[in-house]
Amino acid sequence: MKVIIAPDSFKGSLSAHDVCTVIKKAFSDEYPEAAVTTVPMADGGEGTMEAIVSAMNGFVQPVTARGPLFDMQQVAYGVVGDTAVIEVAQVIGLPLVPNEKRNPLHTTTYGVGEVIIAALEAGYRRFVIGLGGSSTNDGGFGMLCALGATFTNASGERLPPMPSSLPHIAHVDMTSIDRRVYESEFLVACDVDNPLYGERGASHVFGPQKGADRETVRILDQWLYTYAQKIEQQTNLFYAQEHVAGAAGGLGFAFLLLGGKLIRGAQLVGETVQLPQKMKHAHIVITGEGQSDEQTLYGKVPFYVAQLANEYHVPAFLLSGSLGDGFDKLYAYFVSCDAIATKPMTLEQCMRSATTLLYTKARNIARIIKRFS
Template structure:
């Protein structure tokens, strides 16, 4: 177990970030076999916020280490899973295929009063060849010979959960986000929105663009996936709607993606001055970005 932060906004809503609670960058969490990881901490975090009278939640669905179909989140909110002998099961992939009965009567009643927004940039379903396990599982440690078994376990979980909650959600867009955590949110009645759109609204991007002449945006590495709802592309769309040019300044730019990226961005740049190691890039990131941004500004506005 580890401590994780959540965010409270001025309007009383909360942000719960999957990458913070069950993140793929957590070495201790990743040391646990993927078949034994769960999103239980997500449910516990939401329950704690419910105790603080929060009723509006933004759940960021990127960067998860889990592949449990959101079973952990629901168990954290009071759902119970039982095997054929009536014994309680842990909400982890290795146990989902053994579920014989789901008891939803203990689900925290305050969930019905809450409003959930899933912040996701993917539209994958829960299961199948385009589902959570097949597409995103390998980056979390799911091996090729585990994909079919875990995918079947998630399907079995959905087979029992959907009638228990009288909803159908496994094929809804985003159900496969964050190892199926999106499925659990759909089962709680969540709406879904591109995470970058939520952030843009919360930080007042459109207000900042009024009267602006140029936007610089970027990410760790830009490629064709950038154009599928990633933050720089959303920022670029907002800028263009205001008649403002947008340039891309990312840690790396995929050369093969330049023609597509250049259809939207007024120049695509990287701060790396030459071949450098990842260690150096991380260590000197602030200086490298500042130097390159200055050179871009000189190019656009002259040396004044």
């Protein structure tokens, strides 16, 4: 019996790697004859780098880069073979900004560009980028500056890599970008469908959760419009209205300018960790997440895993922290849908006891599979 364990993290309690470890232990205790393969998963947001590095036996490379407030910090990128894995949330994530300082008028993506440069210096030319969880709304302006793009005002003065520079852009020179960037492949995990600006753009949809009030949203949206217009007029690159341009406060737009390919997060992570190849030889797959509900059907890791399992005619089991509204719709894709709670308990109690609860439920599943295999 070949079993694949391919879950997302249980946010706030267990990483994807931890979930794999617990479920594997349950199978080892109850069904030691089973050949278990663990494949930690993610959707491009928090935990993406760790999941890919863990699944592929890669390593983490520490680097120094500027954070969202332009302060120096220790960050890292992952390395898997010839690929550098960058998790944007680790460099410019919202948790890196104190609550009282959360305002996307003052946060920059410059550090992301610095990490890319560090990886280029180390010889990497293939990148997997997880966009989720950013604190920024600068359209990737800061990142482009770090990569060598030149933006000047009407007086010919080079503009600093902060959002406040956007309305003052008079001249754009993308040819000054480090040539190694254009020799590279950027595969970008993205699960949003929003243009750069407008009512469905980055500022209006994601700005408020990053600390922007109504007036700040209006200002940011106008700045992104001006920024995009200048780039379009002077480079003939028209990406602002692409449905993924608004991802991560407009970082999606910047990666499109660099020739990046924006791909659904779970799919990109799955292909990077070679889940389709591993699925071909599996008899059973187990996946899960913190909470599964109707929203799981919209690009979440368990749904991607289930679709892949169905494609290869592999029975899929869902084992999540909890089951929410509309979870019954998941039965069309899973043999069973289980929550780990064994009795009535609060969310805090469940998260605190997640390891024990998950082990117990996984042990039951292992016993059932063993009994009927």
